[in-house]
Amino acid sequence: MPVAKCRGPGCESTRLIEAHIIPRCFAVYIGGNNPAGGNVQLTQHGSANAWPPLGEYDTGILCAACDQRLGKLDGYFYDVCRRFERDAIRVGRHYEMASVDCDRVARFFWSLIWRASITDRATFAEVDLAEHGEAVRDLVFGDISLAAEKRFQVAIERFESEHVDVSRIYSPPRPGELGGFVGFGFMFVGFRVFAKVNEQPFPGPASSVLNGRSMLCVPIRRFEGTPEFEATAEMMITAIEQRRAAGAT
């Protein structure tokens, strides 16, 4: 078997570490298999009723140095999330938060998709960046402005719910489509994320696009009524019934 090499750009290291696909800080934040949260698995064909594992790592993809570079993105978005709960201002049907390097947030989301695409872990089997793999890797590890980046745009929304603590919601990235755009969608700590790979940019000055912005501007989407909510509700009911059944025996 050939020795695995780090997948970081230009890196030749064969001293690979346990690289987490979903960063550990968020795994703790989301809280694992907790039916009080909304940790949910979605597939292209609707919902699969399973709690996706959060602690999965791969020992064949990254060296410590490259993993640490991604760790800086993880840390940045983690801080943004903590700050969002405290500082985001609601303006009508969206939230605003100043002084956010939205390029770094977009890089973070792409880094999750990239990690999911290079691992062999079954949870992420559907995530394949194919011909975009190298370009996404270079975008993730690079530091140029994404303002002019029309292909790899990331749009986000914030879920709002009466029933679920949306900040604990997570689903693994999946290939998907949004209004004719092809890309990857997932839910992450209260945000609904769509990262596209079309050449065609999102139309108009869409406020939900992260690329090139210094103000986080996030449209609000009611969680109830979305397919994601249906999946989450189903799973919670199943979990409660299973607990009841276990208690009854």
Ligand SMILES: [Zn+2]
């Ligand atoms: Zn490396």
